[in-house]
Amino acid sequence: MATSNPITFPFATEAYIARPNAPSPPVLEPITYSALQPTEVLVSIAAVSICHTDLRAISGDFHLKPPMIPGHEGSGTVLATGSQVTYVEAGDSVVLAYASCGRCRRCVLGKNAFCDGLVGMNFAGSGDGVVRDGDGGHVKGGFFGQSSMSRVALVHESSCVKVDVEDKRELELCASLGCGIQTGAGSILNIAKPTPSSKIVIFGAGAVGLSALLAAKLTSPSHLILIDKSPTKLSNIHPSLLTNVHVLDTSTHKTPTETALAIKALTPGNMGVDYALECIGNESCILAAHACLDTLGTLITVGSSATAKLNIGIGTHLIRGITIRGTHQGDSVSRVMVPELVGLWKRGVFPFELVVERFGFGELGRAVGEMRSGRVVKPLLVA
Ligand SMILES: [Zn+2]
Ligand SMILES: [Zn+2]
Structure with a gap:
């Protein structure tokens, strides 16, 4: 035309x-x-x-x-x-x-x-x-x-x-x-698709991580954990976003194992989480996100990096049935996801x-x- x-x-x-x-x-x-x-x-x-x-x-x-x-x-x-x-x-x-x-x-x-x-x-x-x-x-x-x-x-x-x-x-x-908000929301709504019994950890309190957090709250997961190493970022989050959320400041953590153990300690029987979303693109965080998973858990790499590598021993990985999934834009089809998010926002739930x-x-x-x-x-x- x-x-x-x-x-x-x-x-x-x-x-x-x-x-x-x-x-x-x-x-x-x-x-x-x-x-x-x-x-x-x-x-x-x-x-x-x-x-x-x-x-x-x-x-x-x-x-x-x-x-x-x-x-x-x-x-x-x-x-x-x-x-x-x-x-x-x-x-x-x-x-x-x-x-x-x-x-x-x-x-x-x-x-x-x-x-x-x-x-x-x-x-x-x-x-x-x-x-x-x-x-x-x-x-x-x-x-x-x-x-x-x-x-x-x-x-x-x-x-x-x-x-x-x-x-x-x-x-x-x-x-x-x-981009960032549909990426975070899509990682939860399109890929993880958690249930009310799910345990979720989100690495990164930036726009992608907080959007994933908002989307995860829509699904009422049993455990929702937000991690960042910046106390400034964590302290600036609007308090209403953090209801029913475990917030973990990892600024003093020395190793991915220390972070993984701290996450597991927040879950029943120290078993770990079902979904770990890495929204930063940081190697140490990816290792911690992998190590904190429960059996049959899923690591979703959302954050981008030109240099981060994944170095994981396949022995424990294999026997625990772990899934590793990358995503671009949280798999979102923008003409579906954006109007959906606008609708959720108008209803006051996003x-x-x-x-x-x-x-x-x-x-x-x-x-x-x-x-x-x-x-x-x-x-x-x-x-
Ligand atoms: Zn972007
Ligand atoms: Zn195409």
Whole structure:
């Protein structure tokens, strides 16, 4: 469907540009989009939240290297659509998530998070000349199909998730559902699928871990344990999130075994847990998460790392019937998971707003500092 929108290209706006070896966080710079491709959508950004993967990309520690526009948890209003776009039209409210092809075997099976085209569509960047900076230099867009740290973003249609929101403030808040929160929630709701008799431990009190905690509370598990080595992070968690939760500060722990024993001590007969979610991507935590499992338990590695390795003796692993499962995006199909989480939030049973803190759109530097200090879990830059 061709758009009748009067928007024309080249289209000029402002975006954060991560520069190679930059000593400080990116700042807003003028950019120009050369054209709107048939499968692309132009979105006026209402808000974009910051995920740790943005920080990795900004520092050059990710597949898509600077110069690039970060941002992969955006929300906004559709301004214009490419000639082959059918899912959204101008004026629609959308949350932006990862992109997928929708046609490969994985996508057809509802496993879009493992799309055959995942790397190309999310981490390869847009083509040469599609996005240019104020000096005419090439800048890569298309990060997670969206590069939404921009006043107006050029996104792949598959990244768009239509959401039913009452006003702009709700649309802004929903930006944060696009990656970290659907990853944490999906790891529980799509993979672990605990029962009321389940024992669960979650490593990491960041946005992913706390979202997993919120989702786990929906299932009323018999034992729910949250672990972090940062007393600052743990003390900043809203108290209402921690009802019926065992909180374990591991800042003084010397070994993974010490942490595993402390977790087991919180379970009946010191038997350990059924599900351990590692939401950090830290080798010691992965070892502790594996060692604290009860027989037939499952370790789910949720946190990402470019360097962490798994070194586990298969003897005890085998005889205890342990499962190790990796996940991307908590196996979430965004057009299913995001509206579900919005619905749960409206019912008051998934209060994810308690992990989000608002900043001005131009305050990326301050927001990153607050995030790194552990004082803020999920900064939201509001346009
Ligand atoms: Zn696919
Ligand atoms: Zn992310």
